[in-house]
Amino acid sequence: MKVNLITLGCKLNIYETEQMQKSFIANNFDLVQTEEKADIYVINTCTVTTKSDTKSRKIIRKVKKNNPDSLVIVTGCYAKTDKAYLMNMPEIDLVLGNKINIVDQIISQFKLKKQSISKKKSYAEFFRSRGFLKVQDGCDNYCTYCKVPFARGEPYSKPIKQVKEEIKQYLDLGYEELILSGLNLGCYDDNGINLTGLLKHILNIDSGFRLRISSLEPQYFNPELIDLLLHEPRICPHYHIPLQHASDKILKLMERKYNNQYYYKMIDKINKNNPHLATDIIIGFPSETDKDYHQLIKMISDIKFASLHIFPFQRRKGTKAYFFKDKIPQRIRDERCRQLAKLAKKLNYEYRQKYLQKTLHIVLETNNKKRSDDSADNWCGVSENYIRFENISIKNVSIENQDLTGKIIKVQFMKIENNHNICHPV
Ligand code: SF4
Numbered sequence: 001m002k003v004n005l006i007t008l009g010c011k012l013n014i015y016e017t018e019q020m021q022k023s024f025i026a027n028n029f030d031l032v033q034t035e036e037k038a039d040i041y042v043i044n045t046c047t048v049t050t051k052s053d054t055k056s057r058k059i060i061r062k063v064k065k066n067n068p069d070s071l072v073i074v075t076g077c078y079a080k081t082d083k084a085y086l087m088n089m090p091e092i093d094l095v096l097g098n099k100i101n102i103v104d105q106i107i108s109q110f111k112l113k114k115q116s117i118s119k120k121k122s123y124a125e126f127f128r129s130r131g132f133l134k135v136q137d138g139c140d141n142y143c144t145y146c147k148v149p150f151a152r153g154e155p156y157s158k159p160i161k162q163v164k165e166e167i168k169q170y171l172d173l174g175y176e177e178l179i180l181s182g183l184n185l186g187c188y189d190d191n192g193i194n195l196t197g198l199l200k201h202i203l204n205i206d207s208g209f210r211l212r213i214s215s216l217e218p219q220y221f222n223p224e225l226i227d228l229l230l231h232e233p234r235i236c237p238h239y240h241i242p243l244q245h246a247s248d249k250i251l252k253l254m255e256r257k258y259n260n261q262y263y264y265k266m267i268d269k270i271n272k273n274n275p276h277l278a279t280d281i282i283i284g285f286p287s288e289t290d291k292d293y294h295q296l297i298k299m300i301s302d303i304k305f306a307s308l309h310i311f312p313f314q315r316r317k318g319t320k321a322y323f324f325k326d327k328i329p330q331r332i333r334d335e336r337c338r339q340l341a342k343l344a345k346k347l348n349y350e351y352r353q354k355y356l357q358k359t360l361h362i363v364l365e366t367n368n369k370k371r372s373d374d375s376a377d378n379w380c381g382v383s384e385n386y387i388r389f390e391n392i393s394i395k396n397v398s399i400e401n402q403d404l405t406g407k408i409i410k411v412q413f414m415k416i417e418n419n420h421n422i423c424h425p426v
Contacts, residue, residue: 001029001030002031003040005017006034008043008052009046009048013046020044040071041070042073045076046076047076047082047148050314053082056074064091071093071094072091072094074095077152079097081151083097094109094110129363129406130212133163133170133180134182135182136157136185136187137182138152139187141217143256144320146316146319147317147319150318152183155183155189167202167206171205176209177209177406178212179213180199180212186216186217203235210234210235210361212384213238217242219257229270237275237276241263241278243281244256245288246260247292247295250287253286260299264302274354276386278386280311281300284328284336286327305347306352308340312337352387355385358413360411361383362389364408365382377393378391378393381409390420392425411423
């Protein structure tokens, strides 16, 4: 039987989809790529915003409409928090929440025959350019706007031994970049070994790969971690540190664990290597005044974030902020979002400009060479400091025409043309 897995949302979901893929393959199902037809569709949903819920529902409907005879199974955070609603959707055959070991359940629920050995695609054929390593799940911060802890539960840390085994598997598959992820990565704790300890253990395994750390809350940037980030060249200088707001009044209402001054000082310490700083911002939180908004604009401009993820505030049922008064009119909220998006574009451009003519190391993602008779390769990939490149032509005959997905190559950043970043391998 053919299975197609569709993923929405964050890196945790990507990791969990990969685990499901492995489990389907171990049970002799055939995995198919996005555009191919399948007998079973698994949609791994996200609920981080109301927009994510809408998108999840839209995909579920579309999949069933185009494949009325296929089974549609829904997993992930939206499935966990709104199970009752989804179970009433006629397009869905089964709702499973955040379960990774779903194959046995699917086989018994639908009385599927045991699969004979598949000769089709192996896991290696679904090889991604970068290995996602989930080392932590769950969060008990309960920021007042966030619904995710209700979907993911209490914090859990994967034991170091298991993390190391997974890394070895990734290295055997040829990955040269691994992404360390977790819902609240900073609270990693395996019997007293914290995130910095985990990073040191990982870096001791082998020297043939680089590590990228996914989103990390500001309060976890302690001196020990900052020292490691500044002195370990194998950790990519790309930090995603959710700010959410600059106003102490709003941060307090959000029940975030830091204030404006802490964030400024922390950035000052980690900014030494001119890293790519990314952040999340919530606009239009209840009681956000013009003064609060301008404080936010000032902070973003001072820090010069290279990437901003802007979320218009939305009330989520089940959260404290759902009941907060002083709502911001949608018109004002949307106008602030527009202004911020403009600023984000400008700052991103300025960040890239600083790296013109510099040498960077790109992990190759996909080769968009359209036809086999196309003369040049057309790779895209991403640098250690998260600058995305397209149309990379590999001229070196010894490696040309090989599948270089996941390999890291050295390039020179030549120019920015129509907002596209152009580089040449060196
Ligand atoms: S830290 Fe806050 S925003 Fe992040 S998952 Fe936990 S509750 Fe949500």
